Amino acid sequence: MxxxxxxxxxxxxxxxxxxxxxxRAAFGTSFSWQNTLVRAAPLMLTALCTALPGYLGLIxxxxxxxxxMGGLFAAIVALTMPTAPxxxxxxxxxxxxxxxxxxxxxxxxxxRHYRAVNETISSLLLNYIAIALLNHxxxxxxxxxxxxxxxxxxxxxxANMIGVIPGTDLHWGLAFGIVACVIAWFLMNHTVFGxxxxxxxxxxxxxxxxxxxxxxLILIICCVAGAAGGLAGMLEVAAIxxxxxxxxxxxxxxxxxxxxxxxxxxxxxxxxVAVLLxxxxxxxxxxxxxxxxxxxxxxxxxGIIFLVILFSETLYGRFAKLQKQGAA
Amino acid sequence: xxxxxxGVLIAVLGGAIRIGTPFLFVSLGECLTExxxxxxxGLEGTLVMGAMTGYAVSLHSGSPWLGVLCAGLAGMAxxxxxxxxxxxxxxxxxxxxxxMMLFGTGLAFFLGKPYIQPSAPRLPSIDLGGxxxxxxxxxxxxxxxxxxxxxxVAVLLxxxxxxxAWGLKVRVVGESADAARALGLPVDRIRILSTAxxxxxxGIGGSYLSLYYPFNWSEGLSSGQGxxxxxxxxxxxWQPIGCLWVSLLWGGAAALGPSLQSVGxxxxxxxxxxxxxxxxxxxxxxxxxxKRTLVGVPRELTVTR
Numbered sequence: 001m002x003x004x005x006x007x008x009x010x011x012x013x014x015x016x017x018x019x020x021x022x023x024r025a026a027f028g029t030s031f032s033w034q035n036t037l038v039r040a041a042p043l044m045l046t047a048l049c050t051a052l053p054g055y056l057g058l059i060x061x062x063x064x065x066x067x068x069m070g071g072l073f074a075a076i077v078a079l080t081m082p083t084a085p086x087x088x089x090x091x092x093x094x095x096x097x098x099x100x101x102x103x104x105x106x107x108x109x110x111x112r113h114y115r116a117v118n119e120t121i122s123s124l125l126l127n128y129i130a131i132a133l134l135n136h137x138x139x140x141x142x143x144x145x146x147x148x149x150x151x152x153x154x155x156x157x158x159a160n161m162i163g164v165i166p167g168t169d170l171h172w173g174l175a176f177g178i179v180a181c182v183i184a185w186f187l188m189n190h191t192v193f194g195x196x197x198x199x200x201x202x203x204x205x206x207x208x209x210x211x212x213x214x215x216x217l218i219l220i221i222c223c224v225a226g227a228a229g230g231l232a233g234m235l236e237v238a239a240i241x242x243x244x245x246x247x248x249x250x251x252x253x254x255x256x257x258x259x260x261x262x263x264x265x266x267x268x269x270x271x272x273v274a275v276l277l278x279x280x281x282x283x284x285x286x287x288x289x290x291x292x293x294x295x296x297x298x299x300x301x302x303g304i305i306f307l308v309i310l311f312s313e314t315l316y317g318r319f320a321k322l323q324k325q326g327a328a
Numbered sequence: 329x330x331x332x333x334x335g336v337l338i339a340v341l342g343g344a345i346r347i348g349t350p351f352l353f354v355s356l357g358e359c360l361t362e363x364x365x366x367x368x369x370g371l372e373g374t375l376v377m378g379a380m381t382g383y384a385v386s387l388h389s390g391s392p393w394l395g396v397l398c399a400g401l402a403g404m405a406x407x408x409x410x411x412x413x414x415x416x417x418x419x420x421x422x423x424x425x426x427x428m429m430l431f432g433t434g435l436a437f438f439l440g441k442p443y444i445q446p447s448a449p450r451l452p453s454i455d456l457g458g459x460x461x462x463x464x465x466x467x468x469x470x471x472x473x474x475x476x477x478x479x480x481v482a483v484l485l486x487x488x489x490x491x492x493a494w495g496l497k498v499r500v501v502g503e504s505a506d507a508a509r510a511l512g513l514p515v516d517r518i519r520i521l522s523t524a525x526x527x528x529x530x531g532i533g534g535s536y537l538s539l540y541y542p543f544n545w546s547e548g549l550s551s552g553q554g555x556x557x558x559x560x561x562x563x564x565x566w567q568p569i570g571c572l573w574v575s576l577l578w579g580g581a582a583a584l585g586p587s588l589q590s591v592g593x594x595x596x597x598x599x600x601x602x603x604x605x606x607x608x609x610x611x612x613x614x615x616x617x618x619k620r621t622l623v624g625v626p627r628e629l630t631v632t633r
Contacts, residue, residue, distance in 0.1 A: 059422055117609075117616045120422065121559045125609045128552060132602030139598065254426065261423040296437030303373075303431025310424050311413055 032282065037174050038240075040278030042067070044177035045232035046256025047263065047270045048184050049105065052225040053119070054265035055188055056218060057201040058112065062105050062123025063229045064253025065130035069104045070097035070230025071237045072134050075244035076142060078156040078237075089156075093234050101230020102223040104130060109222030113215040119222075131249050138245050152245035156237065173235035178271060180228055185267035187224075197221060229253065255281075258306050277302070336587045343583020344576045345475055346541050350375070352478040352575035353533030354557040355564065356485060357526035359571050361407075362561055363489060364522035365502035365628030369425025370410045371530045372554030373432015374403045378534025380440035383545040387443060392451045392539050396474070399535030400528040406432050407527020411520040429554070443545050451540045472540050474532070479572060481529065486568035498522055502626030530554065559608050566625060578604050 049063035074097035078089050108126055111117040135151075144154040188194035200207035200214050207214050232252060237244055259277055263269035280298055354371055361368045368374075378399035386395030410428045414421045451472055489495035501508045501518045508515050537553075538545045560578065564570030585600025 061422075061426075111613060115613050115616045117612045118562065121562060121612065122609060124552075124555055125559060125605045128556075128605040129602050129609070132598045132605070135601075136598035254429075257426055258423070258430070261420065261426075296434045296441070299430055299434025300438055301434075303427055303429075303434050306427035307413060307424065307431060310419055310427060311416065 035282040036275060036279040038278070039281045040274040041173040041177040042232040042236060042252045043256055043259050043274035043277055044181050044270055045228045045235075046252050047259035047274060048180060048228035048256075048267065049225045049253070050257045050260035051263065051265040051267060051270060052184060052188070052221050052228070053109075053218075054260060055194070055197045055201050056221055057204075058109075058218070058222075059120045060105065060108060060123045060222065060225065061120055061254070061257050062108055062126050062226070063232075063256045064249065064251070065123065065127035066101035066104050066226045066229025067233035067236070067253050068127075068130040068134050068248050070101035070233030071248040072130075072137065072233070072244045073097060073100035073230075074234035075153050075156060075237045076137075079142070079154055090238060093156075093238055094231060097230040097234030097237075098227035099230070101233060102225075102227035105226025105229065106219055106223040109218045113218050127253065131246075134244065134248065135246060142244075144243070152243045155242045173239045176231060176235060177274070180231065181267045181270050184224075184228070188267065193217075193220075229256075255302075258302070262306065262309050280305075339587030340580045340583045343587065344578075344580035345471055346579065347582045348575040348577075348579025349472065349475045349478055349541075350533040350536045350553060351557065351560060351578050352475070352482065352572060353536065354530045354554055355560040355571040355575055356478070356482055356568055357403075357407075357529030357533070358557040358561045359526075359564065359566055359568055360485060360489075360498070360529070361523045361526035363502045363566060363626055364498045364519045365505065365626050366411065366414060366519050366523055367421055367425065367558065368407065368410055368428075368523055368526060369422055369555060369558060370406065370428025370432060371425075371527070371557055372552065373429040373434075373436070374406045374527050374530040375534040375537070375554040376436040377406055377432045378403045378531030379538035380436040380443065380534075380545060381531070382535025383538040384440065384443050386535075386539055395539055396451070396532055396535045399531040401531070403527040403529070403531020403534065404524045405527070407530070408520060408524040410527070411523035414523075415516040415520060440545055450543055451536070472536065474536050474540065482568045482572045489568065499626070502628050505628055530557075556605075556608075559612075563608055563611055577607075581607050 046063040046067060049066055050060055053060040074093040077096040078093050081089055081092065084092075104126060105123065108117075108119050108123040111122050112119040138153055139151045142153040144152055188197065196207070196212050197217050199210065200212055200217050204214060233248055236248055236250075236252075241247055255277060259270055259273045263273045280302060283298065354375060357374075358368060358371055381402040382392075382395040382399035384395075385398040386392045389395070406428065410421075410424060413419060413424050451474065489499065497508075497513055497518055500511065501513060501515050501522075505515050508518075533553075556578075560574050561571065564574040581604040582601070584603060585597055588600065589597060
């Protein structure tokens with residue numbers, strides 16, 4: 001915080017005022033809270049993309065690809081059923097999005113298990129392939145001719161959009177995010193499946209000796225993680241944009257990785273961290289207007305905050321799981 | 329003169345050099361860093377920062393080469409910062425890399441806002457195609473001096489890693505930190521130096537982007553090229569010379585789409601853009617196997633486990 005203050009001051013703005021503005025923009029009023037929470041929802045889901053494989057000791061950074069694929073297929077599915085009632089459309093969209101995201105990350109998991117391809121690299125490559133696929137499809141087969149210089153699919157129709165929570169501007173995506181985090185927490189900490197995963201993450205050999213199906217665990221967990229990312233993409237389409245285009249690729253995936261690391265892969269901790277980061281992102285616009293600071297200021301701040309948090313890991317000594325990987 | 333399909337081939341070769349050069353520098357930098365047993369995902373930020381610094385310095389001083397140097401120094405600073413943070417206990421270098429990526433790109437965008445409009449002096453290119461009358465060949469053979477420098481660095485780095493005491497130290501630290509400590513080598517210092525040097529190279533790669541091709545400074549300048557370096561180094565089996573071939577292959581694959589477009593094949597433009605990624609993934613699938621570890625992999629590297 002102090003570091004960022006010095007940074008802002010060197011750029012010619014009063015650091016205290018900047019913090020005030022940021023606070024106001026992120027958490028000050030009910031409007032800004034909503035703004036923050038809207039941004040936090042996809043972060044929760046994309047953070048799960050990294051956090052769940054993290055239980056197995058895998059470092060997956062394919063959240064971005066899962067978001068893109070989820071959003072893309074959700075939109076395509078919605079467009080193929082123009083006459084169905086909204087509730088059916090939305091359910092199908094969610095399923096399609098989750099399936100697309102899940103299968104996408106599962107490719108990485110499968111490659112890891114069967115070919116020992118490093119999952120960090122393969123999920124990174126898959127991100128770019130997903131983005132290329134999205135761009136290809138929205139400029140060719142599924143292009144809305146009216147979207148002239150910004151290729152998009154057709155709009156899925158207002159009726160099929162996810163509504164807002166009554167009395168607020170918040171859409172239901174937030175609820176999905178929180179529920180998903182809670183479910184993930186329950187799954188990983190209170191079921192046999194979660195226990196097995198933690199063993200496999202701690203020591204693969206021990207897990208194999210104990211007869212655990214490590215390969216299947218990897219596949220399932222990657223699939224579930226991808227499904228969370230796909231759901232985030234579907235929500236972006238269904239609640240905000242109404243169509244699939246390159247705005248899907250808004251770096252929620254990469255920000256989600258940070259959230260997961262800071263939350264130490266704990267699904268419950270993801271919720272507050274995502275809200276914090278959502279707040280920082282939400283304050284970007286106001287900061288730009290009131291202090292004439294470039295929007296990149298927020299990026300710098302994110303970087304500094306996370307560097308400091310990661311730095312402080314060395315003081316806690318709680319990063320045992322990832323550290324064990326490093327020292328083994 | 330009608331060149332037709334030959335034109336495609338020439339354009340791909342030219343593109344291999346033009347698009348491959350920044351990859352060459354970044355992957356060489358990453359190669360050195362990884363040889364010392366650390367991974368730097370923050371090179372993406374370093375690249376952007378290098379591009380911005382190079383452009384700004386070149387604009388103010390009028391000398392593009394000074395810009396290249398300063399870009400390298402900026403990269404070095406970021407590399408050193410990354411490595412310094414990573415040298416503490418229990419700090420995950422991949423996470424720090426991502427934070428550094430945000431920090432580097434953010435800082436570059438922040439400081440680089442005033443430089444989006446004005447145009448800086450460009451790096452000169454060497455005309456190897458003067459003998460030809462065909463404009464395509466001429467364009468393809470305009471080679472930037474940085475590419476030649478990159479070849480020199482690749483050969484030199486390869487030689488040094490293999491044959492010098494310094495190279496041996498880096499490799500020992502990368503193979504086993506415990507063994508290195510037993511030999512009395514300062515593990516952290518060697519890693520910090522390697523990462524800083526890697527950052528220097530990546531910064532130069534960034535300055536190539538802004539000062540030569542595509543020759544401008546904008547916020548969308550580097551689309552994951554720094555991140556890709558991590559994949560390219562694995563592809564190149566941690567060999568500096570391998571980095572050279574891989575970068576050229578990558579550049580050629582990336583140039584395929586646009587050059588096919590020039591002969592009238594326009595469909596699937598974005599799919600062609602994905603070719604380098606698909607190619608890398610395919611090669612990794614073919615060459616990796618659960619039965620054996622990769623040849624040349626530094627054992628201390630977390631990504632390969």
